[in-house]
Amino acid sequence: MLKSIMIISAGVSLLISCSTSPESSATDSLMLNEPDSIFVNQILDFNDRLWTEIIFKNDGIFESMAYADSSNFIGQRIYPCARCFLRPEAAKALLKANSIAKTKGLGLLLFDCYRPAVYQQKMFDIVEDPRYVAEPKKGGSMHNKGLAVDIALTDSLGNILDFGGNFDDFSERSHHSFKNLDSLAIYNRILLKGIMAEAGFTFYPFEWWHYSYTHVDYDLDDYVWGCN
Numbered sequence: 318m319l320k321s322i323m324i325i326s327a328g329v330s331l332l333i334s335c336s337t338s339p340e341s342s343a344t345d346s347l348m349l350n351e352p353d354s355i356f357v358n359q360i361l362d363f364n365d366r367l368w369t370e371i372i373f374k375n376d377g378i379f380e381s382m383a384y385a386d387s388s389n390f391i392g393q394r395i396y397p398c399a400r401c402f403l404r405p406e407a408a409k410a411l412l413k414a415n416s417i418a419k420t421k422g423l424g425l426l427l428f429d430c431y432r433p434a435v436y437q438q439k440m441f442d443i444v445e446d447p448r449y450v451a452e453p454k455k456g457g458s459m460h461n462k463g464l465a466v467d468i469a470l471t472d473s474l475g476n477i478l479d480f481g482g483n484f485d486d487f488s489e490r491s492h493h494s495f496k497n498l499d500s501l502a503i504y505n506r507i508l509l510k511g512i513m514a515e516a517g518f519t520f521y522p523f524e525w526w527h528y529s530y531t532h533v534d535y536d537l538d539d540y541v542w543g544c545n
């Protein structure tokens with residue numbers, strides 16, 4: 318099947334048609350020397366639906382993709398490799414959040430992006446609490462639509478800031494309303510919330526790290542990316 322990579326910039330579109338698979342094509346990142354432009358990789362999945370990949374190295378976003386290795390609440394690696402796909406609108410907003418963070422001398426650290434719907438049931442079966450894992454039978458997760466990220470802030474070197482708890486700590490400690498935390502952790506949660514809100518994301522009351530992009534809607538998806 319003919320697949321395409323589009324490298325887009327603000328106002329400029331460069332379309333390169335080729336006959337490689339999306340798995341191999343998505344890793345080909347072109348670096349163009351236009352400092353004010355946003356460059357992202359876009360691929361079509363097996364249903365010809367458009368995804369934007371955040372290329373950690375090129376986009377300057379730090380990577381800690383939790384489900385691409387076994388250090389997560391499942392205790393197993395469930396993704397084939399650490400790649401971050403989002404719907405184009407959400408990806409653009411994430412790059413905006415990254416720019417805002419940079420102006421404050423901070424970075425973004427991603428724990429999760431698009432999550433194929435096939436994995437949501439596996440997660441729900443372990444946690445069985447829809448506050449912490451969205452229930453597949455009740456609409457699934459914004460991650461399954463490519464419209465959510467699990468995210469933290471870092472210093473400029475990529476060291477995570479203090480958020481008063483770990484990613485995927487499924488307890489009240491992770492709620493935005495939980496106030497029995499150091500003032501620095503409370504400050505950092507509010508800082509992250511402010512940056513993400515300015516970029517267009519909505520916070521989630523039960524998890525300080527989970528943000529959704531709700532200005533568009535997409536169907537749940539089952540696309541699983543390949544790895545080189």
Ligand SMILES: C[C@@H](N)C(=O)N[C@H](C)C(=O)O
Binds near residue numbers: 440447449485
């Ligand atoms: C599993 C956790 N990281 C998460 O993303 N939870 C939310 C509620 C979800 O499943 O959408």
Ligand SMILES: [Zn+2]
Binds near residue numbers: 460466
């Ligand atoms: Zn999440």
